[in-house]
Amino acid sequence: xxxxxxxxxxxxxxxxxxxxxxxxxxxxxxxxxxxxxxxxxxxxxxxxxxxxxxxxxxxxxxxxxxxxxxxxxxxxxxxxxxxxxxxxxxxxxxxxxxxxxxxxxxxxxxxxxxxxxxxxxxxxxxxxxxxxxxxxxxxxxxxxxxxxxxxxxxxxxxxxxxxxxxxxxxxxxxxxxxxxxxxxxxxxxxxxxxxxxxxxxxxxxxxxxxxxxxxxxxxxxxxxxxxxxxxxxxxxxxxxxxxxxxxxxxxxxxxxxxxxxxxxxxxxxxxxxxxxxxxxxxxxxxxxxxxxxxxxxxxxxxxxxxxxxxxxxxxxxxxxxxxxxxxxxxxxxxxxxxxxxxxxxxxxxxxxxxxxxxxxxxxxxxxxxxxxxxxxxxxxxxxxxxxxxxxxxxxxxxxxxxxxxxxxxxxxxxxxxxxxxxxxxxxxxxxxxxxxxxxxxxxxxxxxxxxxxxxxxxxxxxxxxxxxxxxxxxxxxxxxxxxx
RNA sequence: CGCGGGGUGGGGGAAGGGUUACCCUGGGAGCCCCAUAAGCUCUCGGAGCAGGUUCGAGUCCUGUCCCCGCAACCA
Numbered sequence: 346x347x348x349x350x351x352x353x354x355x356x357x358x359x360x361x362x363x364x365x366x367x368x369x370x371x372x373x374x375x376x377x378x379x380x381x382x383x384x385x386x387x388x389x390x391x392x393x394x395x396x397x398x399x400x401x402x403x404x405x406x407x408x409x410x411x412x413x414x415x416x417x418x419x420x421x422x423x424x425x426x427x428x429x430x431x432x433x434x435x436x437x438x439x440x441x442x443x444x445x446x447x448x449x450x451x452x453x454x455x456x457x458x459x460x461x462x463x464x465x466x467x468x469x470x471x472x473x474x475x476x477x478x479x480x481x482x483x484x485x486x487x488x489x490x491x492x493x494x495x496x497x498x499x500x501x502x503x504x505x506x507x508x509x510x511x512x513x514x515x516x517x518x519x520x521x522x523x524x525x526x527x528x529x530x531x532x533x534x535x536x537x538x539x540x541x542x543x544x545x546x547x548x549x550x551x552x553x554x555x556x557x558x559x560x561x562x563x564x565x566x567x568x569x570x571x572x573x574x575x576x577x578x579x580x581x582x583x584x585x586x587x588x589x590x591x592x593x594x595x596x597x598x599x600x601x602x603x604x605x606x607x608x609x610x611x612x613x614x615x616x617x618x619x620x621x622x623x624x625x626x627x628x629x630x631x632x633x634x635x636x637x638x639x640x641x642x643x644x645x646x647x648x649x650x651x652x653x654x655x656x657x658x659x660x661x662x663x664x665x666x667x668x669x670x671x672x673x674x675x676x677x678x679x680x681x682x683x684x685x686x687x688x689x690x691x692x693x694x695x696x697x698x699x700x701x702x703x704x705x706x707x708x709x710x711x712x713x714x715x716x717x718x719x720x721x722x723x724x725x726x727x728x729x730x731x732x733x734x735x736x737x738x739x740x741x742x743x744x745x746x747x748x749x750x751x752x753x754x755x756x757x758x759x760x761x762x763x764x765x766x767x768x769x770x771x772x773x774x775x776x777x778x779x780x781x782x783x784x785x786x787x788x789x790x791x792x793x794x795x796x797x798x799x800x801x802x803x804x805x806x807x808x809x810x811x812x813x814x815x816x817x818x819x820x821x822x823x824x825x826x827x828x829x
Numbered sequence: 830c831g832c833g834g835g836g837u838g839g840g841g842g843a844a845g846g847g848u849u850a851c852c853c854u855g856g857g858a859g860c861c862c863c864a865u866a867a868g869c870u871c872u873c874g875g876a877g878c879a880g881g882u883u884c885g886a887g888u889c890c891u892g893u894c895c896c897c898g899c900a901a902c903c904a
Contacts (some may be wrong), residue, residue, distance in 0.1 A: 399904070467902085503904090533832070538901070547902055554904070608901050634898090641897090667834070671842080671853095676834090677897085684841070687854065695867055703864040710863090747843085750852075760868055769863035823865055 348388070349380040350594040352579050354602045354610075355392040355437065358418045359403040363642060364680060365603070366422070367429055367652035368668045370506050372632060372745055373601045374431045375669060378795035379740055380598075381432070388594050389580050391426075392437035393419045394575045396558040411557055415440055430661045430798055437582035439574055444749050448581025449559055453573055455621040457562075461507040463691040466500055504549040504561060506572070508519060511616040512543040518615065518625055525628035526611055526618065527743040528675035531604065543612055548573055575599055576614045580623070590810050596624040604631050631742045633677035635668075650680065662797040663689050664823065670749040686828055697789075697800070698825035704782045705807050707768055708818040716780045716813050725781045728758050729788045736792060747794075752792050760784045783808060783816070800824055 353373045356366055362638035370391060377389035387531060395415045402412035419438055426433050439445050456462050467658030489508040518524045518540040527534035549567040552560065558568040577585070593674060602610050607629075615625050634641070655664050667685050670692070708714060732755045739748040759782060766778045792803035807821040 378868070380863075426835075467904090501904095505902090508902095530834075534899090537832085544902065547904075550904055604898085612901080629866095636897095673842085679841080684854095687841085690865095694865060699867045700863055702870075703862090703865090707863055750843085753852090757888065760871095764869040767861080767863090769861085827865060 347385050348594060348598075349376050349377070349385045350388045350390075350583070350597045351380075351599045352390045352597050352601070352765065354606060355394040355439065355575060355578050356422050357394045357397075357399070358415050358422075359399045360644075361418065361421050362425055362652060364637075364650040364652050364655070364668075365424065365642065367664070368635055369601055369603065369632055370431055371429055371665050371668050372630075372674060373599075374658065375745055375795045376599060376601075376740065377432050378417065378798065382791075382794060388434045388435060388583065389432060390435045390579070391431070391433050392435075392578055392582065393422050394571070394578075395419065395438055395440040396555075397571060398555055398557075398573055399558045401555075410657070425652070426715055428656045428661065429665065432798075435582050436654070437578045439578060444587070445578060445581045446559060446586075448584075448586030449569065449574055449577045450554075450562055451586035452577050452580070452617065452621055453562055453569065453708065455822065456506060456573070459620045459622075461620045462504055463507065464502055465505045465545075466502050501551055503547045503551075503562055503570075504567060505545045506548045506613075506617070507544050507620075508543045508616040510615060511619045514619055515539060515543070515615045517610060519611070523627075524611070524625045526607075527630050529674070531607055531611075531629075531631040535607060538608065539612065546572060546613055549624060560762075572609065572613050573617070576609065576617065577624075579614075597626040598663075599628050599630055600626050601630045601632065604633055607631055613649060631675060633673070633675065635672060636677060636679045638679070638681045658716055659685070659689070659828075662800045663693055666678065666693060666749070666797060669745050670753075672746065673742050674745040689825065689828060693825040696753060696756050697793075700759050701786060701804055701807075702820070703763060704759070704779075704786045705818055705820045707763075708779050708783055709820050711776070711779070712817075713811070713815055713817055714776070714780060715774065717814060718780060718784060718816075719813075721784050722781050724750065725762070725785060728755060729785065732792065733790075749796055752789060752796070755785065755789050755792070759789070767822055768826060783818070 354370050356362065373389065375389070376386050377503070381387045393415070396700075400415060401411055406412040407414055409417070413584055415438075423436055425431060426436075437445055484795050497564075504774055514525075514716075516536060517541070518587050519526060519536060526535060548570055549561050550558075552566055552568045555570075555698040558570075559574055561567040561569055579600065580591050582594055583594045585595070600610060610629055636642065637650060640647050640648060652664065667680070667688055671684070671688055672680070732751055735751045736748045739745070739751065762782065762785070766775065768775050768778050768782070786804060787808055790801045790808075793804075794801040803821055803824060807819055809819070810816045
C-alpha cells in the first residue's frame with residue numbers, strides 16, 4: 346500500500362483563525378480524503394507556529410503569560426478540525442518540547458555537521474519603539490513611522506545558514522519536477538528568484554531580543570529564528586529526532602501553503618533538507634488569498650471573517666463547497682455572504698439537494714429495486730467514467746475547483762436524464778431508468794465524499810443495498826434547506 | 830522606479846491562436862409537474878483603449894490607461 350503524507354502550513358499564533366486558514370485546511374483535507382479513498386495510507390498534518398516576538402507581544406497585550414496565551418489560541422486552531430470536518434491525523438505545536446523540540450535540535454546539529462551554520466555580524470537599523478530592527482520602508486524622513494523615532498544603527502552577531510550553497514541544486518530539482526510546484530506561475534516565480542542566486546539566511550536572534558523560542562544548542566545567548574524552528578515541524582511531527590517513523594512518511598507527497606510563504610518553503614526549506622541529507626517534498630501546492638467583498642481581508646478594515654461563525658450559521662459542507670468551488674485552488678478568490686447564498690441556493694439546494702430528493706423520491710415508490718446495476722445505459726456509464734477521469738486528473742494538478750465543477754456537471758446530466766426520459770410517468774415501466782438514476786446519484790455521492798463528506802454520507806445512507814442486485818431507498822432529510 | 834498577475838455578456842468566474850467564446854447568476858418565452866416554487870429547452874446579452882503579427886487572436890507582440898499583488902535576510 347502506498348503512502349500519502351500531506352501537510353499544511355502551521356499557523357502563526359498572533360490572532361485567531363480566519364477564513365483563509367479554513368481554505369488551506371479544507372483544500373488539504375480534500376486531498377487527504379481523496380487519497381484515503383484510493384486506498385492509500387494517509388497522514389494529514391496541521392499545527393501551529395508559536396514562537397517569535399509577535400507572539401510574545403500579543404500575549405502581553407492580552408495580559409497573559411505567553412504559554413497560557415498560546416495554549417488557548419492553539420485550541421482554537423485545533424477546533425477547526427471539528428468545525429470544518431477535517432480528517433487530520435496529527436497536530437504539531439512548535440512549543441511542544443516533547444514532540445517538536447527534539448527534531449529541531451537534531452536538524453540544527455545536522456546542519457552544523459554539514460558545515461552550513463556559521464556566525465556573522467549583521468548591521469541594521471534598530472527602533473527602540475519596535476524593540477526590533479526596521480527596514481527602510483518602515484521609515485519616513487529617517488524616522489520610524491510608528492514611533493516617530495530615529496532608529497539606531499546596531500550591530501549584532503547571528504548564526505546564518507549557508508543557503509547560497511544549495512541555490513543551484515534547488516533550482517535543478519524544481520526544473521526536473523522532482524520538487525513540483527503548482528500552479529506553474531508560482532514555479533516560474535520561485536525559479537526566477539533562484540536564478541538570481543539565493544543568499545544565506547539568518548538563523549538566530551540574540552536571546553535578549555527573542556527569549557521565546559528554542560535556544561541554539563550550546564549557545565543560550567542565541568535563540569533560533571523561525572526557519573529552523575517552524576519549518577522543521579513537517580518532520581518533527583512524524584518522529585524526526587525521536588524515532589524512525591519519519592522514514593515511513595517523509596518526504597511529504599504534498600505541502601499546501603499560501604503564496605506569501607512560497608519562498609520559505611521552496612527555497613529555505615529545501616536548502617535545509619539538502620544540507621541534512623533528507624529528501625525533498627514531492628510537491629508544493631500554493632493557494633492564493635481570499636478577498637472579502639473584493640477587498641483584502643484586514644483587521645484595519647475590520648472585514649476578517651471567522652470560519653467558525655460561518656459554519657455555525659450555514660454548516661460545514663456548504664462552506665467547504667464554496668471555498669473549494671468558488672475560490673480557484675491556486676489563485677485569489679472572493680468571498681461575500683451574498684455570493685455565498687447565491688451559490689448555496691443555485692448549486693447546493695437547486696442542484697445537488699434537489700436532484701437527490703428527486704431521485705430518491707422516484708425510487709422510493711418501489712418497495713425494493715431489483716435489477717442489474719452493472720448493466721446501465723451506455724451514456725450514463727460513459728458520463729460517470731469520464732467524470733471520474735477528470736476528477737483524478739484535476740486533483741493531480743491541484744485544480745480542486747475544476748474537480749468540483751465536473752461533479753456538478755454530473756448532477757446536471759442527471760437532471761436532464763430525468764426530464765428527457767419523463768421518469769415520473771408510468772413509473773413501473775421506467776424502472777430501468779430509475780436504476781440508472783440511482784447509479785448516477787450513488788456515484789456522485791462517492792465522488793463528493795472528499796469534498797462534502799457529510800452530504801455524501803447522507804446520500805449513501807439513503808441508498809441501502811441488500812445485495813448487488815437489490816436495494817431499498819428511503820428518502821432522507823432535506824440536504825440543503827433553503828435560506829431565507 | 831523594478832518584478833509579477835489581471836482587465837471577458839447587467840453581476841461573478843472559466844478557457845488560452847482555429848469553425849457559432851464556456852459556466853453560474855440575471856431578463857424574456859416555452860415545456861414539465863417526479864423533486865427543496867426545484868428541473869429541462871430556447872432566447873437576450875460580452876473581450877479597457879489604440880495599433881501590429883497571422884490565412885486566422887480574449888488567446889501572441891507593441892504602446893496606453895486602470896486594478897491587484899510582491900520587493901526574499903520583513904528580527
